[in-house]
Amino acid sequence: MKIELVYPASGANAMLRNHALAVLAGMTPKEHQITLRDDRIKPLDTDRDLDFSADIAGITVQTRNSLRGYELARAYRKKGVKVVLGGIHPTALPDEAIQHADAVVVGEAEGLWETILEDVKRGQLKKIYKHKELPVFDTAPKPRWDIFTSKKYVPMYTAQASRGCPFNCEFCSVVPFFGNKLRLRNVSDVIDELKLLKGSRLLFSDDNIVGKANYTKELLTQLISLKLSWLGQASLHGLKDPETLTLLQKSGCKGLLIGFETVNKASLKSCGKSHNNPEDYLEMVKRLADYGIGVMASFVVGLDQDTPDIFKQIFDFALESKVYNAIFSIMTPYPGTPLHERLVRENRLFNKEWWLEPQPTEYPLYRPLNMTADQLYEGEQWLWKEFYSHSSIWKRFPFAAGTSLFSLVSYLPMNYIQHGFINKRIAEEKEYYKIHPKIED
Ligand code: SF4
Numbered sequence: 001m002k003i004e005l006v007y008p009a010s011g012a013n014a015m016l017r018n019h020a021l022a023v024l025a026g027m028t029p030k031e032h033q034i035t036l037r038d039d040r041i042k043p044l045d046t047d048r049d050l051d052f053s054a055d056i057a058g059i060t061v062q063t064r065n066s067l068r069g070y071e072l073a074r075a076y077r078k079k080g081v082k083v084v085l086g087g088i089h090p091t092a093l094p095d096e097a098i099q100h101a102d103a104v105v106v107g108e109a110e111g112l113w114e115t116i117l118e119d120v121k122r123g124q125l126k127k128i129y130k131h132k133e134l135p136v137f138d139t140a141p142k143p144r145w146d147i148f149t150s151k152k153y154v155p156m157y158t159a160q161a162s163r164g165c166p167f168n169c170e171f172c173s174v175v176p177f178f179g180n181k182l183r184l185r186n187v188s189d190v191i192d193e194l195k196l197l198k199g200s201r202l203l204f205s206d207d208n209i210v211g212k213a214n215y216t217k218e219l220l221t222q223l224i225s226l227k228l229s230w231l232g233q234a235s236l237h238g239l240k241d242p243e244t245l246t247l248l249q250k251s252g253c254k255g256l257l258i259g260f261e262t263v264n265k266a267s268l269k270s271c272g273k274s275h276n277n278p279e280d281y282l283e284m285v286k287r288l289a290d291y292g293i294g295v296m297a298s299f300v301v302g303l304d305q306d307t308p309d310i311f312k313q314i315f316d317f318a319l320e321s322k323v324y325n326a327i328f329s330i331m332t333p334y335p336g337t338p339l340h341e342r343l344v345r346e347n348r349l350f351n352k353e354w355w356l357e358p359q360p361t362e363y364p365l366y367r368p369l370n371m372t373a374d375q376l377y378e379g380e381q382w383l384w385k386e387f388y389s390h391s392s393i394w395k396r397f398p399f400a401a402g403t404s405l406f407s408l409v410s411y412l413p414m415n416y417i418q419h420g421f422i423n424k425r426i427a428e429e430k431e432y433y434k435i436h437p438k439i440e441d
Contacts, residue, residue: 002033050072176336224251324398
């Protein structure tokens with residue numbers, strides 16, 4: 001059979017090879033022919049760039065690219081190609097997704113994809129494919145990276161050693177998709193996969209690479225000989241042990257994305273993330289710098305206890321701690337999360353199904369509690385602009401002893417790329433609001 005694997009673009013696209021599609025390709029029996037269609041490389045023309053002689057199109061859909069995913073699905077179906085949608089968004093909303101597809105995969109595709117292909121072959125495709133319970137994740141199919149042929153991808157591969165998270169942050173869509181229990185892949189299976197990438201740059205897509213201490217230490221110890229440079233995501237909780245920090249450094253970890261979320265304890269409590277303690281933040285960033293690990297800080301604004309002074313408080317911490325870089329997001333009520341359910345109950349969403357409208361800007365999707373939507377939007381824009389201003393970039397420059405060569409060499413180029421990107425985005429949003437006024441509070 002001919003199979004199209006499709007990645008729809010959304011507003012801001014990181015040019016990473018998509019791990020889910022690489023794994024899907026890895027699971028596909030050799031007899032089938034696979035073609036990747038990546039909408040981010042060059043926007044797909046639905047008349048010219050899709051192969052309508054294919055038997056099936058598998059489209060991976062996240063909430064932010066769901067509109068585009070549905071548009072591509074329509075184009076295939078119009079010409080008789082069977083469409084299967086999978087990913088985090090169809091898992092949250094299978095009833096919505098099936099209106100745009102012949103079949104929907106709810107949850108993880110491992111263990112279902114081969115059945116789907118057989119069912120297409122026999123002309124007996126079902127509407128919903130779903131595991132009865134969360135599948136075991138001790139081994140994983142090897143991703144096929146050869147399907148990504150463009151030179152536009154970031155020179156970095158992805159891997160995943162664990163799935164799920166034992167915490168329950170209200171805004172998080174990881175738990176509804178991967179479950180509330182940490183599932184760990186056999187270390188030997190991860191290492192076998194990574195041996196093929198020896199010496200490369202790698203991103204662990206695990207939501208928390210330090211989720212279980214003993215496992216993490218075994219994995220990191222085995223990673224050392226592969227001489228990888230890698231980035232990952234980690235909880236503060238798992239970074240307190242000096243042995244883990246030493247192993248992170250030895251295994252080639254150059255940077256960690258840490259979800260600080262906010263510096264306001266009441267806000268952390270209100271969103272279910274009270275396992276973060278803002279009093280530990282500064283010390284933790286400094287300790288990681290001592291081990292040569294740069295911190296990419298992630299913050300969320302617009303939590304229910306946030307007042308208009310939250311923006312300056314977050315900025316002050318980010319500057320003082322000299323984090324390598326940062327992302328700032330307005331709280332997003334993703335479908336399937338407890339946050340979305342609560343805001344619907346409280347009648348605070350401007351549009352309950354906001355993902356079905358184009359989202360050209362960062363404007364809040366809900367009425368915040370302790371400030372206006374305009375204040376929240378402007379505060380978030382201010383944070384981006386100030387954090388990536390010339391003066392902040394130079395004040396954060398990592399002169400601290402112990403900072404790795406990698407951080408020193410990459411810091412200015414990476415931060416100045418962001419500086420240019422942010423200024424362009426903010427200017428574009430201003431232009432947009434000249435024509436479309438913001439939602440009034
Ligand atoms: S935000 Fe992080 S810690 Fe919280 S539930 Fe999601 S993955 Fe777990």
